[in-house]
Amino acid sequence: MRTKMYVLTLMLAATWTVFANVTTLVAQDKTAADAKTIELLKGASLDDFEFFLDEGAKKTDVYHLDADGVLKVAGKPFGWLGTKKLYRNFEVCGQFRYPDKTNMVNSGLFLRVCKSTSTFLPKCVEVQLAPASLGDLYGFWDMKITGAPDRSRLVENHKTVEVLRGVKHFRNGKNDDMTQWNDVHVVCFEDLIVVRMNGKIVNWATGLENVPGRIAFQSEGAPVEFRNFTLKVLD
Numbered sequence: 001m002r003t004k005m006y007v008l009t010l011m012l013a014a015t016w017t018v019f020a021n022v023t024t025l026v027a028q029d030k031t032a033a034d035a036k037t038i039e040l041l042k043g044a045s046l047d048d049f050e051f052f053l054d055e056g057a058k059k060t061d062v063y064h065l066d067a068d069g070v071l072k073v074a075g076k077p078f079g080w081l082g083t084k085k086l087y088r089n090f091e092v093c094g095q096f097r098y099p100d101k102t103n104m105v106n107s108g109l110f111l112r113v114c115k116s117t118s119t120f121l122p123k124c125v126e127v128q129l130a131p132a133s134l135g136d137l138y139g140f141w142d143m144k145i146t147g148a149p150d151r152s153r154l155v156e157n158h159k160t161v162e163v164l165r166g167v168k169h170f171r172n173g174k175n176d177d178m179t180q181w182n183d184v185h186v187v188c189f190e191d192l193i194v195v196r197m198n199g200k201i202v203n204w205a206t207g208l209e210n211v212p213g214r215i216a217f218q219s220e221g222a223p224v225e226f227r228n229f230t231l232k233v234l235d
Contacts, residue, residue, distance in 0.1 A: 040083065040094070040215065040229040042069030050214065053079035054120050062219050071226040073107065073219045078120035082113050082216030087233060092215060093185040094229030096129055098178050098222060105221035106130040108138075111188055112213035117141065120220070121161050124213060127186055127195055128169075129224070131178050135169035135195050135202035139209070145193070146207030167205045173197025181227070189234055 044065065051059045054077040063081050064072045071081075092111070098104040108126040115123035121140045128136035139145040140161040146152065147167030155164040175182055175198060185196040191210050195203040217226055 038231040040231055041071050049081045050084055051081045052116055053077050069227055073224045075219055075222045079219050080110055080216040082214035086212035088212040089189050089234035091187045091232040095181040095183055096226050097181045098224055100223050101179050103222045104131050104178050107220055107224040108218040110216035110218055112211055113216050114211045114213035119160055131174055134174050135197050137167040137203055137205055139165035144207055144209040145205050147205040169203040171200055171202045173200045173202040
């Protein structure tokens, strides 16, 4: 078992090194303007984002973006707030926290949001931010994603998203106190995705549906806050 974990750790370290090299090479191949870091929240307003919310709620009923670039999410009604631009290959990182210790139910970061639906879950891949399943990956509406067999699940005829694909995290990346700021760092490149939480690689998968889409912040049950989210485009 120890040998298996050691080999896995080396493979993951190598995978992240490849991603780091790809990021560097792509950045060097771009002009300085193209390679710069994009601020997703700081300096933005809610008018810069698309959204979907249950119950016909208004954007301002659920989302508040303050002058310091902190996005505060009420958690109800359910829905998402996403970039107007679509991104395919990218590195996104930032911080999140649950301000209410008695209510840390759920939230997520939606990536490659490629199709809106009649529900609060669009077609996309989700990086799960719920404390109990931090770092899990979900493909909604048959969004393709593949992980190790012992960490993968497929639910057909799902009551909300028809076909659900999931890849469970293999390592705990939680802070002891989730009311403190947590670091999340994700790279999507072609059909590969790697997730880091608080400095640890906690999940990775292949076979990700290789389409451009929005990056979105979920509202699902609990107040949550996001800040310092930046993006580097790797196309």
